[in-house]
Structure formats: structure tokens, C-alpha cells
Amino acid sequence: MRIRSFQLSDANQVMELLQLALSEDCYEDTKRAFARQLSWDSELIMIAEVDDEVIGVLIGTIDQNMGCIYRLAVHPEYRRQGVGKNLIAGMEQRFQHRKIYRIFVVGDEHNKEIAPLYEAMGYGASKFLEAFQKLGIAAVHSMS
Template identity: 50%
Template sequence: MKLRSFRLSDYPHIIELFRDVLSEACFETTMEAFGRQLSWDSDLVIVAETDDRPVGVIIGTIDKNQGYYYRIAVARGYQRQGIGTALIHKLRERFENRKVSKIYVTVDNHNEPILPLYESAGYHSEDFFRSYDRLSIVSG
């Protein structure tokens, strides 16, 4: 598995991945945020690749010197193999390289079930930013 920044050629594969693993409502809000983040800073969109094909993605953003994990998705056949954890750690590294003051996990009704993944990566309830409004992702 290789972790790298998003490339334009990944777009159709990532859309397919999102459609497969996210609910319809989650897909719609994620696509809006994904587009905004790509226009602002595509280095905070990290892709996990296996056999030259994207099998996972994580979207992060920075707002007011704070890093936010926004959405993570791993293809069904590749889940529970450490890909999600690797994506979380790689994005944390990018946040740290940019010297953010604090890193949060954005929590909404779509990603509540995967909070244990973030906890296993070292995050705790005080690191969860509960946003039931649309993340302004975040505000540029």
C-alpha cells in the first residue's frame, strides 16, 4: 500500500469509493466538502493506493491554525487491514508539518460509528469537534 496526495486521475475512483461506502446523504455532503477542499489545498486529501488503484481516502482541512479530519473512506474489500489508521497517521503528519495548534476529528451524524477508529489512532473525546452543521470546510 502506498499513501500519497490526491491526483486528478483519482477523481472517478474516489467518487466510486464514496458511492460504495457512504450513505446517500453522507455522499452528497462529502462531495461538496471534497470539491471545496480540492480547490483550497489538495495536499490534505490523501489517497491509499494498492495495485495502482485508490482503495482509501481521507479528507482534512485547516481552519484558523487548527487541523480537522473531515471524512475517511476505505473500500469494502480493504477494510480492517490498517488502511484507515495509516491514512489518519499520514494526515496527522501533514498537519504537524504545517504546525497546526490543535487537531480535531470532525464528528457528524455520518461518522459517529467510526469514532473507535480515531480512538485506536490515539484521539480522545476532547479531540472530537461535533459539528452537526455543515463544516464550512472549514472556512478556507
Template identity: 50%
Template sequence: MVVRSFQLSDYGKITDLLELVLDETCLEETMTAFARQLNWDSGLILVASEDEEVLGVMIGTIHRNKGYYYRVAVHPDHQRRGIARSLMEGMKQRFLHRNIQHVAVPVDDYNEQLLPVYEKLGCGEENFNRSYGKLSILAGC
């Protein structure tokens, strides 16, 4: 498995993956954010692939000197193989390369379910801050 930058040829495969993993509302929000991030900085869209198959995707963004793990999705047939961890580590390196020291995860219904995954990947529950709407600051990520 390789974690790499998004390529235009990935678009259809990523869309198929997101349609498989996300519910309709989350899919609509994610596709809007995906398009916006492609326009702003496609370097913060990472793809986990193997033999030309897209196994997972992570969409990140930067706003006001904070990095955001906006969305991570892994194909159900390939979960529990460390793909989310690899995507998160790749995004963390991208953030560090851009001098981003603080990372956050927007907590919506989808990401709420993934908080244990983020915790397992090094984000501590004690770092969650819900004072800004549904945003959790994960300083230790």
C-alpha cells in the same frame, strides 16, 4: 500499499469509493467538501492505493489553526488492514508540517460511527468536546 497525495486521475475512483461507502446525504455533503478542498488545498487529500487501485481516502482541512480529519473512507474489501491508520498518520504529518497542533473530527452521523476507530488510532474519549455543535476536539490525535 502506499499513502500519497491526491492525483487528478484518482477523482473517478474516489467518487466510486465514496458512493459505495456513504449514504446519499453523507455522499452529497462529502462531495461538496471534497470539491471545496480540491479548490483550496489538494495537498490535504490523501489516497491509499495499491497497484493503481484506490483502497481508501482521507479528506482533511485546516481552519483557524486547527486541523480537521473531515472524512475517511476505506473500501469494504480492504478494511481492517491498517489503511485508516496509515491515512490518519499521513494527515497528521501534513498537519505537523504546517505547524498545526490541534486536530478535530467533525462528528456527523457518519463520523459518529467511526469514533471507536479514531479512539483506537490514538484519540482519547476524554478529549471529546461537544460544546461547539457536533464538533469533537481530539487534542491527542
């Protein structure tokens, strides 16, 4: 498995993966957020691949000197094999390289399903944010 930054040639595979891995509502929200983040900073979109196939994607953003993990999607055949953990670790490194040390997970209804993964990586309830604006996290509060 290789973790790397998004490249424009990944776009079709990423969209197919998002549609396969996410619920319909989550997919609709995520494809808009993906397009916004792509126009802002594609370096904060991480890809996991095996044999040139995109098997995972993590969309992050930076808002007011705070790193936010917005969405994680892993191909169903590759779940519970460390793909999500490797993507999160890669994003953490990317944030640290940019001197961003406060990292939160956007705590919307779609991320609640994978909260145990985030918690296992040290993102307890105090590091989850409930976002009222997708990828423009202007109004947030800690989830308790």
C-alpha cells in the same frame, strides 16, 4: 499499500469509492466537501492505493490554525487492514509538517460509526468536534 496526496487523475476513482463506501446522505455531504477542499488545498486529501487502485481516501482541512479530519472512506474489501490508520497517520504528518499540532475529528453523525478507530489512534471525545458548517468549521463545540 501506498499513502500519497490526491492527484487530479484520482477524481473518478475517489468519487466511485466515496459512493461505494458511504451512505447516500454521507456521500452527498462528502462530495460537496471534497470539491471545496480540492479547490482550497488538494494536499489535504490523502489517498491509499494498492496496484494503482484507490482503496481509501481521507479529507482533511485546516481552519484557524487547527487541523480537522473531515471524512475517511475505505473500500469495504480493505476494511480492518490498517488502511484508515495509515491514512490518519499520513494526515497527521501532513499537519505537523505545516506546524499544525491541534488536530480534531469532525464529529458528525457519519463519523460516529468509526469513532472506535479514531479513539484507538488517540482521538478521544475531547478531540471530536461537532461541525455546523461542512469544511468551513466556523461554529464548533467539543462533543462530550
